[in-house]
Amino acid sequence: AQSVTQLGSHVSVSEGALVLLRCNYSSSVPPYLFWYVQYPNQGLQLLLKYTSAATLVKGINGFEAEFKKSETSFHLTKPSAHMSDAAEYFCAVSEDTGNQFYFGTGTSLTVIP
Amino acid sequence: ETGVTQSPTHLIKTRGQQVTLRCSSQSGHNTVSWYQQALGQGPQFIFQYYREEENGRGNFPPRFSGLQFPNYSSELNVNALELDDSALYLCASSLGTSGNLYEQYFGPGTRLTVT
Numbered sequence: 001a002q003s004v005t006q007l008g009s010h011v012s013v014s015e016g017a018l019v020l021l022r023c024n025y026s027s028s029v030p031p032y033l034f035w036y037v038q039y040p041n042q043g044l045q046l047l048l049k050y051t052s053a054a055t056l057v058k059g060i061n062g063f064e065a066e067f068k069k070s071e072t073s074f075h076l077t078k079p080s081a082h083m084s085d086a087a088e089y090f091c092a093v094s095e096d097t098g099n100q101f102y103f104g105t106g107t108s109l110t111v112i113p
Numbered sequence: 114e115t116g117v118t119q120s121p122t123h124l125i126k127t128r129g130q131q132v133t134l135r136c137s138s139q140s141g142h143n144t145v146s147w148y149q150q151a152l153g154q155g156p157q158f159i160f161q162y163y164r165e166e167e168n169g170r171g172n173f174p175p176r177f178s179g180l181q182f183p184n185y186s187s188e189l190n191v192n193a194l195e196l197d198d199s200a201l202y203l204c205a206s207s208l209g210t211s212g213n214l215y216e217q218y219f220g221p222g223t224r225l226t227v228t
Contacts, residue, residue: 009153032212032213034212041221042221043117043203043205043218043219043220043221043222044156044203044205044217044219045219046216046217049213051213090155090156092155094212094213096213097169097210097211097213098210098211098212098213098214099146099161099168099169099210099211099212100158100161100169100171101146101156101158101212101217102158103148103155103156103157104155105153105154105155106153106154106155
């Protein structure tokens with residue numbers, strides 16, 4: 001079965017500091033991996049996805065993630081946090097068919113002015 | 114272009130009752146997926162509908178059922194509500210069944226409280 005683990009349910013960073021949100025996956029086959037962001041009272045929005053084309057994936061709003069097979073990780077980073085980045089972030093993995101996604105439990109990001 | 118909409122926004126039901134949640138997909142999207150997001154948890158896949166047929170189901174009991182209509186809008190029905198069914202229910206629409214190929218666009222969700 002496929003699954004993802006997000007380490008740290010809450011992360012706080014200062015405005016302008018590096019954002020690092022951790023995600024490790026468990027998959028028996030080469031995975032498709034995703035990061036989503038959820039703002040209060042809104043649905044999820046896709047930040048970026050890994051589909052085996054390139055290990056470093058760039059997404060929207062300055063976020064990027066690196067797929068590391070040896071570490072089974074897909075951590076999300078942003079060089080400089082902005083106040084508007086405060087939200088809930090979810091890592092997800094899908095099966096080959098892509099019709100069923102498995103989400104992590106989420107990481108709540110707080111940005112301190 | 115209208116995004117994914119869901120109704121109602123909130124509702125409160127009593128244990129044992131039945132509930133119907135609605136989702137209007139984004140224009141041109143033929144696939145709708147439903148997710149349950151319990152408080153403090155990530156979304157869990159319930160099922161997916163493609164062209165009015167169920168196309169994959171997660172680990173949810175049969176009292177969770179769905180429909181998709183010719184205009185690709187969708188309903189989620191839950192019978193015999195239990196307290197643990199209290200959650201945010203999200204629907205997502207896409208141009209195709211594979212979330213690997215086609216981005217899922219999520220609605221804002223329906224918050225269901227079962228008392």
